[in-house]
Amino acid sequence: MNVAIYLRKSRADENNPNETLEKHKEILLDYANENALAVIDIYEEVVSGGMLYNRFEMLKLLDNIPKGLYDAVLCIDLDRLGRGSAADSERIFDVLKKYNIKIITLKKVYDLNNEYDEDYSEFEMFMARKELKFITRRMNRGRVKSINDGCFVSGAPFGYRNAVINRRHTLEIYEPEAKYVRMIFDMYVNQNQGLTAISRCLESLGVTSKKGTPLNRSTISRILKNHTYIGKIVWNKSKTVKGQKSQVKTDKSSWLYIDGLHKPIVSVEIFNRAQELIKRGRKPPLNHGELKNPLAGLVKCANCGKTMVTNTSAETTERYRLICRTLSCNKSSALSIVENKIFEDIEKELSQLEIAVQQNHDKDISGKKAVRQELINNITRELKRLDTQESRLYDLFEQGIYDDNLFSKRSKSINERKNQLKAALSAARKKINAEANSDAEHEIPLFLDIIKNYNRLTPREKNTVLKNIIDHIEYRRSKTAHRDDIYLKIHYK
Numbered sequence: 001m002n003v004a005i006y007l008r009k010s011r012a013d014e015n016n017p018n019e020t021l022e023k024h025k026e027i028l029l030d031y032a033n034e035n036a037l038a039v040i041d042i043y044e045e046v047v048s049g050g051m052l053y054n055r056f057e058m059l060k061l062l063d064n065i066p067k068g069l070y071d072a073v074l075c076i077d078l079d080r081l082g083r084g085s086a087a088d089s090e091r092i093f094d095v096l097k098k099y100n101i102k103i104i105t106l107k108k109v110y111d112l113n114n115e116y117d118e119d120y121s122e123f124e125m126f127m128a129r130k131e132l133k134f135i136t137r138r139m140n141r142g143r144v145k146s147i148n149d150g151c152f153v154s155g156a157p158f159g160y161r162n163a164v165i166n167r168r169h170t171l172e173i174y175e176p177e178a179k180y181v182r183m184i185f186d187m188y189v190n191q192n193q194g195l196t197a198i199s200r201c202l203e204s205l206g207v208t209s210k211k212g213t214p215l216n217r218s219t220i221s222r223i224l225k226n227h228t229y230i231g232k233i234v235w236n237k238s239k240t241v242k243g244q245k246s247q248v249k250t251d252k253s254s255w256l257y258i259d260g261l262h263k264p265i266v267s268v269e270i271f272n273r274a275q276e277l278i279k280r281g282r283k284p285p286l287n288h289g290e291l292k293n294p295l296a297g298l299v300k301c302a303n304c305g306k307t308m309v310t311n312t313s314a315e316t317t318e319r320y321r322l323i324c325r326t327l328s329c330n331k332s333s334a335l336s337i338v339e340n341k342i343f344e345d346i347e348k349e350l351s352q353l354e355i356a357v358q359q360n361h362d363k364d365i366s367g368k369k370a371v372r373q374e375l376i377n378n379i380t381r382e383l384k385r386l387d388t389q390e391s392r393l394y395d396l397f398e399q400g401i402y403d404d405n406l407f408s409k410r411s412k413s414i415n416e417r418k419n420q421l422k423a424a425l426s427a428a429r430k431k432i433n434a435e436a437n438s439d440a441e442h443e444i445p446l447f448l449d450i451i452k453n454y455n456r457l458t459p460r461e462k463n464t465v466l467k468n469i470i471d472h473i474e475y476r477r478s479k480t481a482h483r484d485d486i487y488l489k490i491h492y493k
Contacts, residue, residue, distance in 0.1 A: 003037045003104065004070045005029070006061060007044035008080050017046045024076050031106065032074060040069055052088040062095050072102040078110070078121060079128035089125045093118075147235050149387075150261040150422070157228050158209060158219075159265050166380045171228070171262035178265045179446045180207050180215075183468050184223055185266045189273045191467050195220050201464045205453055224278060230271045231264035232257060259426070292320060294339060294462035295473070302476035302487065303329050310335055322475070331477040333486050342466075342473065343454065345490050350447040379425045383418060390414050443469070469493055 005028050009017040021044055032039050041064070045057040052058065058081075061073070073096065075081060081092055081103070096103065097112040103121070104110075110117045143153050151169045156162045159181040160171040180202060187193040187201070195217040203214050215223075227234050235256035292310060299308040301324040310320045311332070320335040393414065397407040450465050457465065474489040 001037050001071045002040050002069065003032060003072045003074045004061060004064070005032070005039055005042045005044075006058065006073055006075045006080065007042070008055070008058070008075075008082075009046050010048045021046065027106070028074055028076065037072075037074065037104075039074075052082065052091065055082070058082065058092070062092065065095055065099050065101055068099075070101060072104045072109075074104045077105055077107075078103065078124050082125075086126075086129070089122075089129075093121070093125075144235075144256070145390075147233055147256055147258055149383075149418075150233065150259055152228075152233060152260060152262060156210075157226055158215075158223060159229065160262065165261070167384070168261060170260065173263055173265060175445055177210075179449075180205075181223060181229060181265050183446070184220055185229075185270050185274055186468055187464065188220075188224060189270050189277065191464070193464065197464070201461055204457055204461045205449060205465070221278075224274050227257075227271075228260070228262075229265045230268050231260050231262060233260040234258075291458075291460040291463060293322075293335065294459040294466065295322065295335070295342070296463050298463075298466060298470055299338070299473045299475050301326065301330050302474040302489070308475055324475075330475065331479050331481060333475075333477055334483075337484060338475070338486060338488070341486060341488055342470075342490065343451075345488065346447065346469070347451060349490075349492060350444065350451065353444050353447065376425060376428050379421050379428070383421050383425070386414055386418050386421070 005025070007021050007024050007028070009021045009024070025042065025044065029039065031037075041061075043057040043061045045055060047055050064070075073081075082088055093112055095101075097118070100113060102109055102111050110121050112118050112121065146153055146169065149168065152162070152171045153169055156171055156174075159174060159178040161174045163170055163172040165172075184198055184202075187198050188195075193201075198220050199214065199216055202220075207215060209215055209219060223229070233256070235258070236250055295308075296310075297307060299322060300306065301308055304324065304326045306325055306329075308322050308324055308330075311323045321332045322335050322338050323332040324330040390411070393402070393407065393410055396402045402410070446469060450469065454462060454465070469492055471491045471493050473491070474487075476487040477485065
């Protein structure tokens with residue numbers, strides 16, 4: 001008998017569905033070998049059984065059945081074929097029945113053209129759907145509860161990594177990506193850069209998403225609108241509607257807007273300014289000309305305060321010169337010399353940052369840290385105890401032991417105590433983080449990337465990345481100064 005093996009496991013079932021799927025495959029292959037079944041094809045997928053249009057392997061199997069390749073479908077259990085709507089189950093069964101394809105499981109062989117088997121299989125699928133609804137309700141209840149506690153239950157966005165801290169799912173800042181999140185907000189808000197310009201700049205630095213693809217306009221737009229970057233969790237912004245492939249936006253009144261346990265990457269101020277610009281539909285002015293000056297807008301005359309500009313030099317060795325527009329103010333210099341001196345200063349600044357980080361790490365703050373950590377541990381244990389108490393409360397309510405009034409009263413008391421503890425926990429974490437973290441530590445990766453990639457960037461790209469670390473540069477050079485005798489004072493951000 002020729003068979004097709006179908007394997008399916010939901011991502012929500014357990015931590016490693018792929019490993020379970022592999023075990024199921026071994027079991028079914030052994031079963032096929034023992035029962036003289038010829039395995040023609042194997043279809044396997046990690047996906048929920050709720051919606052047929054998302055199950056591409058099952059759809060492929062249904063398309064191949066009319067070709068007469070198989071006599072039966074072999075699966076671990078009947079509900080692996082799907083636990084979705086009655087219409088989805090009916091569609092699968094109709095195809096199998098029409099082409100007289102049997103269903104072989106470890107405990108039974110189903111012949112859908114046999115009335116008893118057909119009734120029995122329909123009953124089992126009905127029970128599977130009921131079980132799925134129960135599991136979904138339970139998971140949603142647990143998910144909403146976790147979100148209300150500040151946990152992050154989805155995949156980590158760019159700039160973060162999923163983490164479990166004190167047995168709670170949350171996010172931790174992933175600095176190799178987070179530095180570019182800060183750059184995106186700074187370029188959009190402070191440098192008047194558009195989405196395309198930001199995307200091109202990041203691409204020139206070799207920045208890619210978690211999937212290894214460039215950060216395009218739409219990705220950057222989503223980053224700028226994502227409240228996760230200010231330490232918030234927004235849930236239920238959209239929902240899946242039965243029969244529709246795309247999600248539908250929900251009304252704002254149904255959103256959950258919660259303070260997350262994770263740390264913010266950008267400040268609330270710069271995030272709100274970004275939202276204002278997005279709301280206004282601001283479009284940065286188009287600049288079709290080729291930028292020749294990598295220091296444009298950065299260098300200020302130390303005498304008159306005006307922005308220095310470039311002028312074409314008659315000397316072939318120094319084509320561009322940096323000049324002050326005020327007559328007889330500061331002596332001009334070759335642009336290449338000024339740029340080289342700035343680059344050298346950036347390397348020195350990096351060395352100072354690394355020293356500062358090392359000193360901060362060596363600083364003895366263990367006493368205060370230990371006291372605050374013990375406080376955090378005590379609060380966490382108490383919150384865990386209240387979670388257990390709340391879970392029992394729900395069980396007693398569902399069993400009918402508690403009525404509505406008693407349940408509401410006890411639930412309110414638990415939530416009030418949890419809110420007090422969460423506030424104390426947040427305050428303790430902020431203090432310990434303020435002592436342990438150094439701004440310099442966050443700046444180092446960005447400096448390293450700029451130094452590594454600087455020489456292969458275009459003047460416009462150089463200008464963009466320099467503006468991410470430098471606020472402005474003071475320039476002074478006397479009339480009698482030597483060619484390399486230039487005063488520069490760089491004000492870093």
